[in-house]
Amino acid sequence: MTASQKEKKSQRERLEARESTILAAATAVFVDMGVDGTRMADIAAKADIAEGTLYLYYKNKQALLHQVVEAFWANLTHGAEQAVDPALPMREQLHQLASYHLMALLNQFDVVGLTYRARLRHGEPEQQLGPIRGYVRVFDRLIERGTDRGEIQLMLPLWQLRDLFYGWLEFSARTLMLRGEGFDQSLIDNLVTLILAPPKQGVEAAKADKDAATNTSNLEQEILNRLSAIEQKLS
């Protein structure tokens, strides 16, 4: 029994290894030739298996592409979690996350592009890209902690802050790629500064100034911070 189970396990391992091989091959060819330019035969050849075998692992080309993208984002999530050091102050952590994300977008621009082709054929349920959700959760947790500590000064519902962060970075990555430029430090700095210490604006800024000038107690400010925390958790 022990032997048979061992055999079974090594069998399963072989299957998983083959799945990884297929995924790696598919990623490479998709990136290299574009989705439409990729033939299933190409992927099979690169993975060194028969064409029909692909369909034992994935229902069709679309499902394979979907899996490629999911694996990519899952991997990215892992990297993001490692890139952020929770011991550091909030500003550093945000900086790390933003830098990591922009870096990833630039270095793997083509793979990111596959994401837009991976949404399932319309019809069928909300089987939207799950891993992306896991990815942004890294950001969400960071912001929630920062909000609890009252360090986030850009007062926005969490979802707006999230879309600002990722939307800005992704569009910027596209611009930088288009111009043939690389990583832009000023962009990251501006983004972090905007979220943590926005330029004086509106009542918020006036209030802050007033507080500083008139030496108002921190208690009232603390109340505001707590309220923001609650508000963001609700949205």
Next chain:
Amino acid sequence: MTASQKEKKSQRERLEARESTILAAATAVFVDMGVDGTRMADIAAKADIAEGTLYLYYKNKQALLHQVVEAFWANLTHGAEQAVDPALPMREQLHQLASYHLMALLNQFDVVGLTYRARLRHGEPEQQLGPIRGYVRVFDRLIERGTDRGEIQLMLPLWQLRDLFYGWLEFSARTLMLRGEGFDQSLIDNLVTLILAPPKQGVEAAKADKDAATNTSNLEQEILNRLSAIEQKLS
């Protein structure tokens, strides 16, 4: 000769009319069935022409898709130019542009989605989407004027500001669609306020007015506002 020229012109007009018909048919079918789900035969049928005729007007399916997207953005540019009234103060203009853009993204979400499939097969020159460039120029001109007048408080390079604006709005549109929600006024307000100095009217103004009336401190009023916001979200 006049007659012949007239004839020739009406001929050209007929061709252009047919081209419009094809484009409209293609847009409808692409949106309805998805790019992959669309057969050239479907488009031909909808445009009431033979399949082969399509290839007299467009080199292939990809080129047709490309043209559909270009026409869409060109049309959107026209709408944006009309939506913004240059006589109004900067704040109103930005508000109009942001509202128009978010509205367009939401109402024509599927067409916008086609944009990501319209980049030409890789290889071949920088024939990137031109009309999008024309579209963002509306924003650029607005910002340049605002900068000259010193009305822009968010000091960023133009390209960063542009990517912030469009990136945030597009990601937000996706979020709103995913949640099945519609136009979000607070998003627009926050975006405009972030870029410009505090408003003289709107939510901020109401608060300021109330401040003046009740002679309450800004801080206390801010607390009241936040409580109201929370209250609304809970109901």
Next chain:
DNA sequence: CAATTAAATGATTTATGCTCATCATTTATG
């Protein structure tokens, strides 16, 4: 009204995603 040019057609060709009958390998059984 020929004659010439341009436009339109759709049967045919070509390409490729996917299926399935067959073969190979692994696991279960007496």
Next chain:
DNA sequence: CATAAATGATGAGCATAAATCATTTAATTG
């Protein structure tokens, strides 16, 4: 250990749809 059953792998063949092109039809010209 032998044999049966189950699972995995294969690639020739099928079906679908994009693109082509010889042919027909329509428009333009002198």
